[in-house]
Every structure is written in structure tokens, then in C-alpha cells.
Amino acid sequence: MEYNDMELMICLASRYLEDNSIVVVGTGAPCAAAMLAQKMNSPRLMIMFEAGGIGPMLPSMPISVGDSRTFYRGLAASSMPEVMETCQRGLVDYTFLGGAQIDQYGNINSTMIGDDHEKPKVRFPGSGGANDLASLCWKTMMITPQDPQRFTEKIDFITSPGYLTGPGAREKAGLPKDSGPYKVITNLCVIGFDEETKRMKVESTHPGIEKQKIIDNTGFELLWADDLTISEPPSPEELKCLREEVDPYKYIIGRA
Amino acid sequence: MENFSKYKEERTVTYKPTGTGKLYTDPDAEKAREYFRDKKPRKMVEKASTVEKVVKEMIHDGDYIGIGGFGANRTPVSVLHEMLRQGKKNLGLAGHTATHDFQILVAGNCINRCDSAYIVGLEARGLSKIARKAVESGAVELCEHTNASLTWRYKAAAMGLSFMPVRCMLGTDTEKHSNAVEMECPFTGAKYLAVPALYPDVGIIHVHRADVYGNCQIDGIMIADQDLARAAKRLIITTERFVPNEYIRRDPSKTVIPYYLVDAVIEVPFGGYPGNMAYEYFSDEEHLKAWLKAEKDPDEFKEFLQRHIYGVKNFNEYLDTIGGMSRLQELRIQENLIEK
Numbered sequence: 001m002e003y004n005d006m007e008l009m010i011c012l013a014s015r016y017l018e019d020n021s022i023v024v025v026g027t028g029a030p031c032a033a034a035m036l037a038q039k040m041n042s043p044r045l046m047i048m049f050e051a052g053g054i055g056p057m058l059p060s061m062p063i064s065v066g067d068s069r070t071f072y073r074g075l076a077a078s079s080m081p082e083v084m085e086t087c088q089r090g091l092v093d094y095t096f097l098g099g100a101q102i103d104q105y106g107n108i109n110s111t112m113i114g115d116d117h118e119k120p121k122v123r124f125p126g127s128g129g130a131n132d133l134a135s136l137c138w139k140t141m142m143i144t145p146q147d148p149q150r151f152t153e154k155i156d157f158i159t160s161p162g163y164l165t166g167p168g169a170r171e172k173a174g175l176p177k178d179s180g181p182y183k184v185i186t187n188l189c190v191i192g193f194d195e196e197t198k199r200m201k202v203e204s205t206h207p208g209i210e211k212q213k214i215i216d217n218t219g220f221e222l223l224w225a226d227d228l229t230i231s232e233p234p235s236p237e238e239l240k241c242l243r244e245e246v247d248p249y250k251y252i253i254g255r256a
Numbered sequence: 257m258e259n260f261s262k263y264k265e266e267r268t269v270t271y272k273p274t275g276t277g278k279l280y281t282d283p284d285a286e287k288a289r290e291y292f293r294d295k296k297p298r299k300m301v302e303k304a305s306t307v308e309k310v311v312k313e314m315i316h317d318g319d320y321i322g323i324g325g326f327g328a329n330r331t332p333v334s335v336l337h338e339m340l341r342q343g344k345k346n347l348g349l350a351g352h353t354a355t356h357d358f359q360i361l362v363a364g365n366c367i368n369r370c371d372s373a374y375i376v377g378l379e380a381r382g383l384s385k386i387a388r389k390a391v392e393s394g395a396v397e398l399c400e401h402t403n404a405s406l407t408w409r410y411k412a413a414a415m416g417l418s419f420m421p422v423r424c425m426l427g428t429d430t431e432k433h434s435n436a437v438e439m440e441c442p443f444t445g446a447k448y449l450a451v452p453a454l455y456p457d458v459g460i461i462h463v464h465r466a467d468v469y470g471n472c473q474i475d476g477i478m479i480a481d482q483d484l485a486r487a488a489k490r491l492i493i494t495t496e497r498f499v500p501n502e503y504i505r506r507d508p509s510k511t512v513i514p515y516y517l518v519d520a521v522i523e524v525p526f527g528g529y530p531g532n533m534a535y536e537y538f539s540d541e542e543h544l545k546a547w548l549k550a551e552k553d554p555d556e557f558k559e560f561l562q563r564h565i566y567g568v569k570n571f572n573e574y575l576d577t578i579g580g581m582s583r584l585q586e587l588r589i590q591e592n593l594i595e596k
Contacts, residue, residue, distance in 0.1 A: 027379060027380045050403060051326045051329070051477055063381065064327060064328060064355075064380070065326075065379065066477065066479060066532075067329055067539065068476060068591060070477070071476060071477055071534075077476045077478075078478065079479060079480065079481075079482060080403060080480045081404075081480065084403070084407060084408075087404075088422075088424075111400070117398075117433050118397070119392065119393070119394050120391070120392055121392070122388075123392050124376070124377070124383075125374045125377035126351075126372050126374055126400065127374065127430050128353060128374035128402070128403050129353075129402065129403040131402040131404075131424055132405070135426065136404075136423060157429045158428040159429065159430055160430070161426070161428050164427045170427065173447070174423065174426040174427070174446065174449070175423065
């Protein structure tokens, strides 16, 4: 079956969300991945939104992480401190982030381009809840297109922490131990993080994607897994569910 | 029984002000106590007012304000519009997922400083050109924060304290451009970030129902409003509808903001428009899109603001400009038939 990049990334991401775990998501592709996971293999995946929505039966894609869909027929309509403190207590397993730039340690910039904070060349929204989720959830994932401007050696601003400067840096900074970036799912490959160096390590390349294309689209040196595989493409069941139930109006999958 | 006496050893605790950002509000809990003692109403009296009057009398140029809701969800839009009409200037803002609210205040050149967690964007709807320009030009000075850190700054204030230790922002440029201080836990020695309590001069919150004394009930998520209501020195409430006091007493478990926190309460039907008001009406995506589009051309935007804000007397007249009751009814249907 044919599929586009966005459909592939959402399907791959959804498979990492285990049943009976908790994920905090935003709008867009991460929300689609969580909804798909619930409908496929993880029916008891608990979805939370940072403004307070807990365990909704999502009728459709929220347009804001605080709109009424985020607690539609939910288990609880709580508050931002409730969700953020649940993260800080160590109960939230997964989260998803996005950003304009990412470095080899998974540090993310969603604040600004330029070198003067007082007069940025381009200003983006900033952290929102991203820094909090990257700091406090156990495993952070990213769904993002891959190009050398985005995957860059030095990002202009570390909005949200990855492994900062490498092994031990998160703990030294005071961040909760054993937390940090987990997977980066791009239009070209799935990237994990090397145990020793905490640097990005490609785990699987997508069907039809040459290694060189991945290298050309990355602004730093990638590590490669010894057991590098080909990413398992979306199944017809996943695609059917994604297209008919999760995102029938193609708000997300139509963006590819 | 495990012995935890190791946590009570004498130690020197260090504090390191790692954030270069400014403090825009006073975190002093003693001063806050004095203010609350002297200025907050203990007596349950009628506080019904009008938007024009509260903006005139309770919001002063230079004040620091906190806005309830979440960007374009349960946002007190009527008060923001009136601030533009009255030409409020040099305000500070807690940018706790500030989306359409930030956009409105920037359109009126009302703010010049902001504790920013989320600004200049409207989530999935895209970025606001005028809001970006206001920040990129330096017209609005920023102190970086995060949604959790601002929430917890409100919470510290709501608790009557001067700071809160948190575990976010650590190790990042967000920390470097915040006004936080690195510290050690006096018991465990763990590294924490101390964020200063945030006591805004004015809090503005839109709720589902309130009585004339200011006892308020909110349906759906609270976001950070239970703490903002307690942290604010002056608190303005707009409510979808007034209810009799006996209605509040019928289910006191729903009362999240009791009267003694509130300084004024105004009935503003559809007061969260064009945002989403849970169980009442969905956001008007067409109107929000029209805002973003109009911003791209200065002349068109001037005309847009004239049509919807400066050229109307009040919020009811604004609602007439967007299609009045017919449009609002569509949004109500959309909210309540949410499956569509």
C-alpha cells in the first residue's frame, strides 16, 4: 500500500507507545500517533494534555492542547499543575516534542533563530510546556522532517533539554535521572541514542532511503547501529485506521 | 524502621542566580500578606460591575497582568478589547500559553514586558506576524519561562510563599534567560531551580457562572486559574452568566474561586469568543484565521481592528460584527455536537 512521509512517521511513532503507559501529547502528529496506538495495540494507553485534559475519548484532532476535545468524555478535567506535577513525580512515560532545530544530543530549539535574545532574527513561541515535558517525562520522542538546517551541530537556543553536553550532563544539571530523549522519528529514518555517548544513533532506515541521503540531511556526524535495519512500513490495517478513524479530514496526514 | 537522620545534617546551602532575566513583580510574601490583609474584601458584598468601569478603575498603565484560560480557551476577551479601547500602556504580562490574548494586547501596543512561556503563536493555527514583530524588534522585553514554571510561580504565590523549587528548565538556555536561581534541597542536597512567586497586580479570568458576590464555578479544565485567582492582587471575573447565590450553594464542590478572592464580577455572555468555552461554544476558527490574515497588511489590519475593536462601543457590538447570534449559535452547535 502507498503511504506518505507523515503517515509513515505517525505509524512508526505509535508503535513505541506501550499499552498501560502514560503519554502527554500536543496537537498534530503526536496526537495522531497516540490515537492510532490506542486503536491498534495499546487500547489502555493513557493520553494526557498539558492544560489538564486526562484520558479523553478523542472525537477528533484537538486544535489546541487546552480545547474541550482534550477532555471530551475524559476521565478527568484537571489542571496544568496536576499534569505537570504528575510528570515531575515520575508517572509519565512518554512525551513528544517538536522544534526548529535539534542537535546530536537531542537538545531542541523552539525559541528563536539568531544570537541575540533581545533582538532575535526569528522568534518562535518558546517552550510552552516543551521544556517541562523534556525535563520531567521518562522518555522524549520527536516526529520531525530531517534536513541539515534542522539537524544541526549547534542550535541557536536550547529551549528543551536533550542530553545537554553528553553523558551525565542531565543529572549534573539537576534533571531527574534516567530521563531523556528516546527516539527521533524522521521522514528518512528512526534514530535512537547511544548508551555510552548519548549521541544520535540511526537504528533503522526507511524503505528506499539510502544511507548517504540521511548523511546529507544531517548537519552533524551520526552514529549507526551495528544491527541497522529497514523500518517496518505501515501495515494496511494501520493505514486504514489512521485514514478512516484517526484523521479522516487529513488535517495531519494531508500535510505531507 | 529506616533511619532518615542523614537528611538533617547541618550543611551549607548555595544559591546561584543563573538566570539573567528580570523580576517584573515583587515575590515578597510579607508584602503580599499586607496587601491581602488591607485590600481584599472579607465582607460578602455585591461586586457586579461593567467592563468599562473595571478596566478604567482597576487596570493602570504599567501594571503586570495575568490572564486566565489558555490562549484561545476560556479567555476573558471582553476585558482585553476594552484595554485597547482605553489605550492601556506599558503593561507586563504572564505569557502562560498566551496566544490570541497576546495577539490582542500587541495589536494595541499595550505590553512592554513579558514572562514568556508560550507567545507569538496560536498553536496549530500558525504564528502571528504582529506578535513576532513586537518581540523581534525588542518592543516587548522577555524573561523566559515555561508553562510549568509559570504555573508553579502562581502556585507559590497562592500558597503565600516567595518561591517554589522546581525541576524544569535546568541546564538550558531557557533557564539562562529566566529569572530563576539554582539551589540545593536543604534535606537531600538535590539541585533544584527556585522560581520567584508571581503575584500579578491584576488577574483576569472568564468563568462559566458566578453570583454577584464573586463566587465562581468553572466547567472543564482549570488550567492554572485556581492559582492565578489566589495569586492576583486584584481579581476581575467575567462570567458567561450570573446565577443566584442559592445556585452556588446547591453544589459548593464546584466553587473554585470563592468571593473573597474577587474584586469585581461582570456578566459577559459569550465572553470567551472567539476562543473555545467548554460545553458552551467552540472557537471561531474563521475569525481567528481572519485575524492572522489581516495582520499581513498594515492597512488592512488597521481597518480590521477598527471594525472589530476600536469602532465598537462594547463586546456585544463586537459580537454583532462577527455575525451576531447566528454565528454564535453555530459555534454552540459545534461545541455540543463535537463528533462533527
